[in-house]
Structure formats: C-alpha cells, structure tokens
Amino acid sequence: MRQPLSPPALDQLFRNARTFNGWADEPVEEDTVRALYDLLKWGPTSANTTPARFVWVRSAEGKAHLASLAMEGNRAKILAAPLTVIVGHDLDFPDALPKLFPARAQALRQWFSDPAVAAVTAMRNGTLQGGYLIMAARALGLDCGPMSGFDNAAVDLAFFAGTRIRSNFICSLGHGKPESVYPRNPRLTFEEAGRFA
Amino acid sequence: MRQPLSPPALDQLFRNARTFNGWADEPVEEDTVRALYDLLKWGPTSANTTPARFVWVRSAEGKAHLASLAMEGNRAKILAAPLTVIVGHDLDFPDALPKLFPARAQALRQWFSDPAVAAVTAMRNGTLQGGYLIMAARALGLDCGPMSGFDNAAVDLAFFAGTRIRSNFICSLGHGKPESVYPRNPRLTFEEAGRFA
Numbered sequence: 001m002r003q004p005l006s007p008p009a010l011d012q013l014f015r016n017a018r019t020f021n022g023w024a025d026e027p028v029e030e031d032t033v034r035a036l037y038d039l040l041k042w043g044p045t046s047a048n049t050t051p052a053r054f055v056w057v058r059s060a061e062g063k064a065h066l067a068s069l070a071m072e073g074n075r076a077k078i079l080a081a082p083l084t085v086i087v088g089h090d091l092d093f094p095d096a097l098p099k100l101f102p103a104r105a106q107a108l109r110q111w112f113s114d115p116a117v118a119a120v121t122a123m124r125n126g127t128l129q130g131g132y133l134i135m136a137a138r139a140l141g142l143d144c145g146p147m148s149g150f151d152n153a154a155v156d157l158a159f160f161a162g163t164r165i166r167s168n169f170i171c172s173l174g175h176g177k178p179e180s181v182y183p184r185n186p187r188l189t190f191e192e193a194g195r196f197a
Numbered sequence: 198m199r200q201p202l203s204p205p206a207l208d209q210l211f212r213n214a215r216t217f218n219g220w221a222d223e224p225v226e227e228d229t230v231r232a233l234y235d236l237l238k239w240g241p242t243s244a245n246t247t248p249a250r251f252v253w254v255r256s257a258e259g260k261a262h263l264a265s266l267a268m269e270g271n272r273a274k275i276l277a278a279p280l281t282v283i284v285g286h287d288l289d290f291p292d293a294l295p296k297l298f299p300a301r302a303q304a305l306r307q308w309f310s311d312p313a314v315a316a317v318t319a320m321r322n323g324t325l326q327g328g329y330l331i332m333a334a335r336a337l338g339l340d341c342g343p344m345s346g347f348d349n350a351a352v353d354l355a356f357f358a359g360t361r362i363r364s365n366f367i368c369s370l371g372h373g374k375p376e377s378v379y380p381r382n383p384r385l386t387f388e389e390a391g392r393f394a
Binding site: 001002003004005006009010012013014015017019030033034037038039040041042043044046048050052053054055056057058059062096099100101102121123124127128129130131132134135136139140141142143144146148159168169175185186187188190192193194195196197 | 239245320
C-alpha cells in the first residue's frame, strides 16, 4: 500500500500553495517546461484522449499579444510573468486516437463522431489536464497564477488559427512574489460541498 | 525558491500512477475522505467559486444504484470499489459567494448572473477541482479509477434531485489491484501537444 506524501509535500501542493499575481524577474527555462509536460502528460483522461493543447507564451511579442486580449486586471500580470501558458483543447482530438489508443481507435472515433460528445469530452478532459498542469508545476517548485478573464474567441484567432483548438484558461508560471498574494478566502466545509451516500 | 518534490513523490503522483479497474476489499475510511477533501479544497478556482460538489458513494445501496446508471463496462468496477465519488458542479454556485468571496460577492454575483457565464465557469472550475481530487487522492496513497461512461441525466435525478447540481465524472477510490491495470497507452510528444510563442 502506498504511503501519503510527507506533510511538507502536501503543503507545497495544496495547503500552502497560493495564486500569485506578481512575479520575480527569473525565466522559466525550456528544460523546466518540458519536465512539466513530461509529468502532466501522465494524468488520466477518458480513453486516453489527452485533448489539451498548450501554447507556452514567453516571448515579449507573445506576452504583449496575449495581454492585449485579457481583461484589464490581468494584463500587467501576464506582462510581468516569465511565462503564461494557454491551455486549450482540440475538438479534432479523435484524429490522434490511432496513436493514443491503437487497440480501440476505430470504435472510439465512431463514438466521438457525435460533435456534442466530442465537445464535452474535450472540455472535461482538457480541463482535467489543466488541473494536472497546475499540480505538476507546484510539484516542480513553480508558482501558478491561473486566470480565465480573457477573450477566448480572440485568443483562438491569435494563437490557434487554422485549427479547431479552443482556449480554456491561461496560467502564469514562475516564481511568485510573496507580496503579490491576496488574503486567502474561505472554503466550503465538507458538508457544504457534499455528502456520503 | 521552492524545490521540486522527491522523485518517488513525482512517481506516485504522475509517472507510476495508473488507472485501476479492480479493487482490494478494504474500506476507504471516513477520516481519509475528509482528509482528501481538506487537501483538494485548497486548489485554485476562478474567483474562489469552488463549484464542485461531491457525493461519496460507499453504501451497498448507493453503489448498486450508481452502477445501474453506468455503462455496462463500468458496473463491476463501481460495485467492487470501496467508494466511488460523483463529481458534480452546482450551477447555483453564485449563492455561496457571500461566504467564498465576501469582498466582491455583489459584483461577482452580477457577473455570474449570465447563465452562459455561470455554466462554463461551473464546468471549468468543477472539473479543475476533480483534477485536484485525483491528485490529492494519489498524494494520500489512494488509487483512482476515473470514469465518464454513465448516464449523467439519470445520475443527476438519482443523486442531485431538487438541486441545480450537474454530474460531471465519477472516480472510484481505494487500493487498486495491480493486475487490474491495462497496458499503458502512449502520450503525445511535447511538440504534438503544443509549442512556444
């Protein structure tokens, strides 16, 4: 039976982890981004569809373009962060099934040929992969600043033109400035958020 | 600067973690479920909306009912697992904002009064919380068996009647039988799943 991770590890992933709004002037190296992807990619998705697609925005031009499409309150954060990743999901994810699930690719493509099934599968599993990204970043010692305040359609046009990839949320990554963290808000109790059955 | 977690911790969360389809006959104790919630609840959501709602199905009657609403291939898994959690999201999540974000509750309720905004916020952030649940379970040494093959509308009627909570996916939790793991399928390369910009 596996043991729980150490209390400091649980602190780093969950209890002490916070959303950052300001960033130290240190790059996130390409090796770190690749290590991050090499962790998050293992997270489970329905029929191994792995529909998430990522644009790792780190150039000055890319940050300026993305910031210009964000809500005003998010612009300075994006410009200050060393990297902000756009998490999208590909509505054409079934095209990759011959690689991702060779034993059942034909039957799965048939199943996902219903556009409504494909759309909810892409959103659900692409978002799960976004959650794995946040947890993997924290596991690697990075801080996160996830945001959904931006113009999705404009971001799709700017960063996913010519594809059926749809932006979902964005997340700044780096080493956060402690003073940029807002006071923590309460959470629901166990009973407020659910029940046994 | 925070350090990466140890290689064995990264293995437990990501690299060696697998989806289980069969389960040892050991309960998941209530204390463990509460510890799991007390970790996952800290994961970030848009404006601290935390729209996920959970039904922790562990009774024989609950498991039989849930299994009867699942795709045939998932029924035996649900019956064998000590616990299967239904992850839903509450379309009425804005009602909790006076508790969850007191400083901005009024403005946020106005923002979320658009049903389309509320729906996508509930799905996006409820799913993220589902991802945090999977990672928190693994962090506590539990194995996961997430599934989306069930009748969502029927589950809503059976487990969320009289609410605007919508089921999203379900996840068995416990100690998985190693022989119940399927061969691992490939993942997309970094370049197949994204790019720098």
